[in-house]
Amino acid sequence: MPGIQSTFLAMDTEEGVEVVWNELLFTDKKAFKAHEEKIKTMFEQLVLVDHPNIVKLHKYWLDVKDLKARVIFITEYVSSGSLKQFLKKTKKNHKAMNARAWKRWCTQILSALSFLHSCEPPIIHGNLTSDTIFIQHNGLIKIGSGRNLLLRS
Template structure:
């Protein structure tokens, strides 16, 4: 990896202070039950995404590869117990997924001893960062995006979604944003951070952050049955975010930290020279 790549990867790691290492030993590590995965004390900032409470850099002790240790915390023990069987079935399916454009899901286990149970799962470490971070860098540098690049990236996202939706049983990603899409230096796209419906209603998700509300399909808000169409809605917003010069926040009046409204989305669509 080039020095600039190493700098970007290092920038995605944040040391955790001693007061945040209650579950760690003197070196700040926690291990998986089978001792294969060792959590470090560095939080992985690039994985600070909707649906994941906290993520750390970790080591695969068998291969020596760096991975990501993700933690999802349930609000109450009773919520976890009521859905434990369903959750295990869903995560068992996730470990079976193999696709070029999906972040590899290695292993999961549950920690139900505490008052607020945790689901811990190990995923591939994407050192090059998220699509959101990549777009921020390229826009800051003034680099234009070609329609060819847009098609190359969005086609890969669709390929991953099609694989998920075609699985038996079908898997709804439920958490697709430009923060859960990752881009490697060779242009390979991978999507990660699947938030199955089995855990959506009991953990911290993007619905708690107004900045991500525009990615959420209306059926989530209306609390009706969610289908693969919800992922396609989110895909459309991601595609628009990638295509628009300055991004959707660039179409807002005032602060870019506020929610992206329907008017902002309509303005972004009208700004496209090629409606695609």
């Protein structure tokens, strides 16, 4: 999906929890209009995805004005950041992760991917990297980045 993505930490005042406000900007309104129904369908399906190892997409909406269009979507906030950030911190502290932790993380990632691929239609992540894998303080892994999740029909 083309676009420029911005993310902001925000507060859900109804639920009283931190969330992530994501904006996907389309600089070409005509291109957006050509794919608008596909974009809506994709986000409608992603809102329904519910798995403990996948970052939850709470809400989305389209904002179409003047020459620009954007998709705004609200996702769960994972407090400890990306796996990449976590590994950089542990490397600075000269600590290596043991094999048991790596196995637990890999099992959680594979569980999330298996779930996505078993959806109807299947969902392909499209950009699984240490920047799109997140870790919580309790060691729970979540894959995210709604921008790169693709529905396959």
